[in-house]
Amino acid sequence: MASGPSLDFLSTSFSLSRVDDARLTPLQEGTSSAIALPLVDRPANFLRDAFAGAAEKDRLHFAHGTTTLAFVFQGGIIAAVDSRASMGQYVGSGTVKKIIEINPYLLGTMAGGAADCSFWERDLGRRCRLYQLRNKQRISVAAASKLLANTVYGYKGMGLSMGTMIMGWDVSGPHLHYVDSEGTRLKGNKFSVGSGSTYAYGVLDAGYSWDMGVEDAIHLARRSIYHATHRDAASGGVINVYHVKEEGWVKISSDDMMIIHEQVKAEKKAVDDAAEAVEGAAASGAETVAAVGSAADPTAAQDTGDASAASRGDVPPPASST
Amino acid sequence: MDALGLLRPAASVSGLPAAHVPHAASGFALGDHAGRAPAAPAEGPGVVASASSGPLQRRFEPYQNNGGTVLAVAGKDFCVVASDTRLGLGYSIPSRKVSRILKMTDKVVLASSGMQADMMTLHKTLRMRLVKYQQNHQKDMSLTAASQMLSNMLYTRRFFPYYTFNVLGGIDEKGEGWAYGYDAIGSHEKVSAVCSGTGQTLIQPVLDNQIEFKQQWGAPKVDLSLEATVELIRDAFTSAGERDIYTGDYVEICKITKDGVEVEEFQLKFD
Numbered sequence: 001m002a003s004g005p006s007l008d009f010l011s012t013s014f015s016l017s018r019v020d021d022a023r024l025t026p027l028q029e030g031t032s033s034a035i036a037l038p039l040v041d042r043p044a045n046f047l048r049d050a051f052a053g054a055a056e057k058d059r060l061h062f063a064h065g066t067t068t069l070a071f072v073f074q075g076g077i078i079a080a081v082d083s084r085a086s087m088g089q090y091v092g093s094g095t096v097k098k099i100i101e102i103n104p105y106l107l108g109t110m111a112g113g114a115a116d117c118s119f120w121e122r123d124l125g126r127r128c129r130l131y132q133l134r135n136k137q138r139i140s141v142a143a144a145s146k147l148l149a150n151t152v153y154g155y156k157g158m159g160l161s162m163g164t165m166i167m168g169w170d171v172s173g174p175h176l177h178y179v180d181s182e183g184t185r186l187k188g189n190k191f192s193v194g195s196g197s198t199y200a201y202g203v204l205d206a207g208y209s210w211d212m213g214v215e216d217a218i219h220l221a222r223r224s225i226y227h228a229t230h231r232d233a234a235s236g237g238v239i240n241v242y243h244v245k246e247e248g249w250v251k252i253s254s255d256d257m258m259i260i261h262e263q264v265k266a267e268k269k270a271v272d273d274a275a276e277a278v279e280g281a282a283a284s285g286a287e288t289v290a291a292v293g294s295a296a297d298p299t300a301a302q303d304t305g306d307a308s309a310a311s312r313g314d315v316p317p318p319a320s321s322t
Numbered sequence: 323m324d325a326l327g328l329l330r331p332a333a334s335v336s337g338l339p340a341a342h343v344p345h346a347a348s349g350f351a352l353g354d355h356a357g358r359a360p361a362a363p364a365e366g367p368g369v370v371a372s373a374s375s376g377p378l379q380r381r382f383e384p385y386q387n388n389g390g391t392v393l394a395v396a397g398k399d400f401c402v403v404a405s406d407t408r409l410g411l412g413y414s415i416p417s418r419k420v421s422r423i424l425k426m427t428d429k430v431v432l433a434s435s436g437m438q439a440d441m442m443t444l445h446k447t448l449r450m451r452l453v454k455y456q457q458n459h460q461k462d463m464s465l466t467a468a469s470q471m472l473s474n475m476l477y478t479r480r481f482f483p484y485y486t487f488n489v490l491g492g493i494d495e496k497g498e499g500w501a502y503g504y505d506a507i508g509s510h511e512k513v514s515a516v517c518s519g520t521g522q523t524l525i526q527p528v529l530d531n532q533i534e535f536k537q538q539w540g541a542p543k544v545d546l547s548l549e550a551t552v553e554l555i556r557d558a559f560t561s562a563g564e565r566d567i568y569t570g571d572y573v574e575i576c577k578i579t580k581d582g583v584e585v586e587e588f589q590l591k592f593d
Contacts (some may be wrong), residue, residue: 038482040382047481050385056385060483060506085509090523093503093511094536115509119477158481 061088067196080221083237135294145177196228196235390570391521392502394491428490435519476508487518522563523543556588
């Protein structure tokens, strides 16, 4: 067999191969880059069936990642993620880097299976580099996301779990694509992926606008992930935020979610204090009106309520009190 | 009854359906020990779910969990990789002295818990890859290269994983100590301290608190010396050995410094 350095990395894709003792020597099997399939009738079901009768403690659990989001706006793309990897009930890690730096101008996020995401996005980086070397220009974001989508489509049904967003700024501007292990590939301006995505969407949709400033966008992204970590058991840890600009991506911040929790609490308190101050001013204004109207009027209390409601602009003032 | 000799429903009346199941060629079931009827899977060729009615079938069960705890703790310029040496199988202990550690190079050590057969195959394949690398590049594999290679090797078995829980520890090219923790299919992360295996849930929180100083808001992070780290690891194993039935017997500790790998061993309780 060939004794020189292996040039496997120049081949475009990882092939699936049936592991067959007669065909491959142990050295070849251990050193090949082909992805091995078990030699059973239905390899897609094999892993699930292997643990079907097993006790919970003996089952294989793979690291799963959870809340991620990204959106495009006038200043580029903001991506924010949490950092918890759960393996069944156990927290495998609280410091996972779920934003994968594919190359200096392309980012990918990780949700679903951690090994699946990191392996295939690293493979995507390899193929983007090959494209760049062969074509003397950078690959577009659309092409990169399509490479990934087509790769995982070849493993469809075999149990890969991957929900990722590929984002970057190429010659035609900032682009964001969602790619998952089912083969879905969607272009869009706003995505959130993972078990905590519903919570993140709520906050993100409420606060998003295309014309946001960069600081507001970062603040919104951070808060959206925070709310997801707060309510989703499988999300937590540190909130990482990246910004994709024309020159490439830059890491903005990495804050423990409890720090963001204190910030949100302080902001809410400030808003509540301000509202109370307004209400206090309105109430004292309304009391003066009622006192002038009638001293022992049984509907004075009602008048006060209505008057203060009027000062808030909700309810028209009563025509006259009886 | 059909050609496979599957049980008739009446077998459930006797209360011991497992005794009648023909033990066709199959791996040991996980956690299997005498008298326990396995729960049959919900799908598959000709299988009906519950043990209380209908036919039971054994299927190819390739995995078993042999237990054990492994850990790696990295310091400023050293790393300590340790594992216990008990081989468990259900409620039995087939061996008290099984090594889970592979010394990959003078600066990199791997420890794997889980299924011993997969661990041995993985270590064998890794040794081959290390020799091949050394011959092609005229130097030993570095820690970062070895960590990525292990991740890729685990992932090539994505659909039939090595039932192994690995930790890798060593000194990188800059002389800093680092540890890597892996899941079964190769998801890895560079950390200061990681523990895997059956004693993971007992030891990892202690490592988080004492090595990484997590949840110690405001306390200054202190770098432990090699001796202090080994002390902590000994305490961790003695405590885990008390609370985990699969951890015990002996502990192998590998201390990796710029001068190479030094191995020491101490004894836990044999119960």
